Amino acid sequence: MNASRLGLLLASGLLLAWRACVKPPTSLWQDWIAVLGLYLLWRPLWPEKRGRASADAAVASFLMGVYVAGQFPQAISVFGLYP
Amino acid sequence: MILGLFWLGVANVSAALGAHALLRRLRTGEPSVDLVIFLTARLFLISSTVLIAGVGGFVSGPALGWTATIILAALLAAGEFRRVPRPPAWQMPIALKLAAALLLLRLVLQVWLFSPHLGDALAYHLPKIGEWVRAEGFTREMGLHPHVTFPAGFELVETWWVVFLRHDLLIEMAGVEFLLVAYAAILALGRRWGLSDLERHLAALLFVLTPGLHFGGTSCLNDTPVASLAVATFALVAYRAPTAIVLLAVGLGTGVKATYVYTLPGIVLLAYLCRKSLPLRASSPRIAALVAVGALVVGGFWYGRNLLWYGNPFYPVGTPGYADDPIAVQAGPRLTSLWGNFSDLVESRFYDRAAAYGANVDYSAGWGPVVFACGPLALAASWGASPEVRRLGIAFLLSLGSCLLLAVHDPWALKYVFFFPAVLCLAVARLCTTQKLLARLVWAGLAYGLATTCLPYDLQSRHLGILAGQSWRERTALAFTRGPIAEPRVACLGGFRANAYLLYGPDFSRMVVYLRPRDSDELVAEMRRQQVRLLYAVPASAHQQDLLDECLRDGRLRSEGGAMYALP
Numbered sequence: 001m002n003a004s005r006l007g008l009l010l011a012s013g014l015l016l017a018w019r020a021c022v023k024p025p026t027s028l029w030q031d032w033i034a035v036l037g038l039y040l041l042w043r044p045l046w047p048e049k050r051g052r053a054s055a056d057a058a059v060a061s062f063l064m065g066v067y068v069a070g071q072f073p074q075a076i077s078v079f080g081l082y083p
Numbered sequence: 084m085i086l087g088l089f090w091l092g093v094a095n096v097s098a099a100l101g102a103h104a105l106l107r108r109l110r111t112g113e114p115s116v117d118l119v120i121f122l123t124a125r126l127f128l129i130s131s132t133v134l135i136a137g138v139g140g141f142v143s144g145p146a147l148g149w150t151a152t153i154i155l156a157a158l159l160a161a162g163e164f165r166r167v168p169r170p171p172a173w174q175m176p177i178a179l180k181l182a183a184a185l186l187l188l189r190l191v192l193q194v195w196l197f198s199p200h201l202g203d204a205l206a207y208h209l210p211k212i213g214e215w216v217r218a219e220g221f222t223r224e225m226g227l228h229p230h231v232t233f234p235a236g237f238e239l240v241e242t243w244w245v246v247f248l249r250h251d252l253l254i255e256m257a258g259v260e261f262l263l264v265a266y267a268a269i270l271a272l273g274r275r276w277g278l279s280d281l282e283r284h285l286a287a288l289l290f291v292l293t294p295g296l297h298f299g300g301t302s303c304l305n306d307t308p309v310a311s312l313a314v315a316t317f318a319l320v321a322y323r324a325p326t327a328i329v330l331l332a333v334g335l336g337t338g339v340k341a342t343y344v345y346t347l348p349g350i351v352l353l354a355y356l357c358r359k360s361l362p363l364r365a366s367s368p369r370i371a372a373l374v375a376v377g378a379l380v381v382g383g384f385w386y387g388r389n390l391l392w393y394g395n396p397f398y399p400v401g402t403p404g405y406a407d408d409p410i411a412v413q414a415g416p417r418l419t420s421l422w423g424n425f426s427d428l429v430e431s432r433f434y435d436r437a438a439a440y441g442a443n444v445d446y447s448a449g450w451g452p453v454v455f456a457c458g459p460l461a462l463a464a465s466w467g468a469s470p471e472v473r474r475l476g477i478a479f480l481l482s483l484g485s486c487l488l489l490a491v492h493d494p495w496a497l498k499y500v501f502f503f504p505a506v507l508c509l510a511v512a513r514l515c516t517t518q519k520l521l522a523r524l525v526w527a528g529l530a531y532g533l534a535t536t537c538l539p540y541d542l543q544s545r546h547l548g549i550l551a552g553q554s555w556r557e558r559t560a561l562a563f564t565r566g567p568i569a570e571p572r573v574a575c576l577g578g579f580r581a582n583a584y585l586l587y588g589p590d591f592s593r594m595v596v597y598l599r600p601r602d603s604d605e606l607v608a609e610m611r612r613q614q615v616r617l618l619y620a621v622p623a624s625a626h627q628q629d630l631l632d633e634c635l636r637d638g639r640l641r642s643e644g645g646a647m648y649a650l651p
Contacts, residue, residue: 002467053520054520056464056514057520057521060457061456063455063456064457064528067435068452071434071436071452074438074439075440077543078439078537078538078539078540078544
């Protein structure tokens, strides 16, 4: 394992630990840092290329869903479609 | 009006051809850097022209139009137009070309239909343009907002877009010019990262569609110009462009807003990290040095003026009592601001769920869905892949940190870091090269971005209906709250909440008299002396409120509805 991967592992481990300390466990699933930290902890261990692209897209799709669920009501409010 | 359109056309062709003539002397040989230099040189020529006209007292359509005509004639006589190259043949798929064309078309529509509407612009940035256009030169009177003395580099470009028509119909074009600079800067950074044309244009589109930056381009605020010039400076430094050319961007950026300076630590670090790369050279180092000096003068002008007028280049920052002002900006670094801004960014504002998109990004970051969902992931995934990615990533992070350290912790602080999503957009585009599934998600995010950046929260569909229902000559956001003002003169009392710019009218035909009375007698006496019957008052202090109440109680003023009052 090269230094860059080791650094990434360490950083994601620290991020996860931080979020676990400051956020209630029930809300961690929609915390972007926790989701990303968990994924990046696991990503370097994944065999090169095999399935990684699908996993990247899955994580990004999940985060996109979290974002849109919160932002969409605001986005349509400017068109008078949301109270 | 026809003559105004003619002057506008001639002046813009002249500025573009002049910028091209300048580019031939500054050319580095790297096409993507040369495009950034061309656009920045055009802004430099426009800014310096309006600055000279402002000092010289000839800010008028005919005066600037004739000047531009003479310059254009000289450029044509020198055969400059024959040296203009063909536009580059970028290799892009049709879908991306369509998205770019759609975005451009929508920007044109936004410029046409939008009218200055955002509180900060109406109270602080634009009243000075009203004064300059009416007086045909710079004036000491610039309005009642405490920040009217701040640098006005962006207002120079806005003045350019209003002076020929003597109308603010196209004022948002100034912001669009800076969005183009941002686009070109991303193309250059993408090339530095070795991205293909497709990936570079995808990154650039993603960046200019980040909601905060995008709406900043059509809201007459100067945070988008600052972000664009910051990214342009990063691009020039990443390529090791000559120092004089980097100073061209630094000079313009410093003159737009002091928050540009907050990004410099990262830019300096990037220069250090890239010190071993092959440097670019300007075709004429002497002309480049002259342009650098000119840009520093243009940028430094406002600080020098404030030093001369008030004895403080950053006036009113640092003056006694200023820190207690409700809208005071922070002077110097503050660790509590760093922590507050950072913690708000990562805990809540990154989600953009507290408010609809807008240029002021209230309690939000305004970075959009693609940056949120894919940006950090893509940057982390690309981190080990290339030293160029790491250098730029570290430099952007340092600039982000220094901005968060120096910007006051308030609901709008993240408008000062609109530049940061640039590195995330580049990383996303880079990752899309190898990941088709992710690329599809990014396209979906791009479509979401296009659909949700039609209207900002402070210009909702009903407001747009009102604007579109007016003829272009009369189009004004004043109609959101009241009917047209018949008086040729209006007095204004207030401060940071008084939308004074709307009083001038879109064609600057109305005189605005700013009042700073000590008591109610002086308020009425000054109105009578100036022969003004109508008063627009939005008191900014308990003292101003008392004056107004006293006049209303005594019958010396009567309410006309809203914030309007009249002498009996």
